[in-house]
Amino acid sequence: MLVPMFKRSMMILLLLGMMAAGGLMYGYSEQDSAVKLSPGESRSAEVPAHEITVYVTGAVNRPGVVTLKEGARIGDAVNSCGGVLPTGDAERINMAQVLKDGQKVQVPEKAQVTRAAGADKSKSANNGKSDAGELININTADAQALDSLPGVGPSTAQKIIEYRETEGGFQDISDLKKIKGIGEAKFAKLKDKICI
Structure with missing residues (x-):
């Protein structure tokens, strides 16, 4: 009675060992076929651009708060608001000035x-x-x-x-x-x- 139980345990152990070996071989074969991204497609290499928010008011088509890329100029903010109205005097404002976050831009009449x-x-x-x-x-x-x-x-x-x-x-x-x-x-x- 002791021998058949020993054989049964050995058989189960042998079967588990074969399954583990098969799983390892399957894992190695799948690892070789995995698709690798080229460095150009890596999203982690992209650095998000910093943004600034400014308030544009005065003689523009759509006054309001606009968000622009850091380094934008007053002209960019005015264009984001639809440009200068015919009653506005664009000559009295420096359109080339670099904006700062939180700045207020007023186009005079x-x-x-x-x-x-x-x-x-x-x-x-x-x-x-x-x-x-x-x-x-x-x-x-x-x-x-x-x-x-x-x-x-x-x-x-x-x-x-x-x-x-x-x-x-x-x-x-x-x-x-x-x-x-x-x-x-x-x-x-x-x-x-x-x-x-």
Whole structure:
């Protein structure tokens, strides 16, 4: 009775060994036939482009928030919003300026610029004094016109000019507070006398 049980156990062990060997041989044959991707098809090599989001407002067809690739310029953002309206003055904004994430881009209206240009002419006729009701365009005014604003002296006027040259212009009149020496109180005196 002991012998047949031993034979049965040996038979089961032999059968399990043959199945394991067959599985190994099948695995090796399938490994050779596996399709390998070439390095050009590897998705892990692709680096996703960084994106920035900017707010475009003013004289554009569809103002709003747009997402662009990092390194995009103001012209790209304006084009994403359908371009400049006929009433917009694209000459007063630096379309080649590189955008920063979170930046606000405002395309000015021609009417604002015309009014400001009239203010600049009247200043030169009145030795730097403006007539009541006329606005000074902080993106185009010269140092003399800026100096005539309340609380703005020659030094601050120069800082305003330097800011618009390095930053591509003011996008909003409240950006004037970024100039050292112009705080909330001084801006409150200026805001009704300036435009962009």
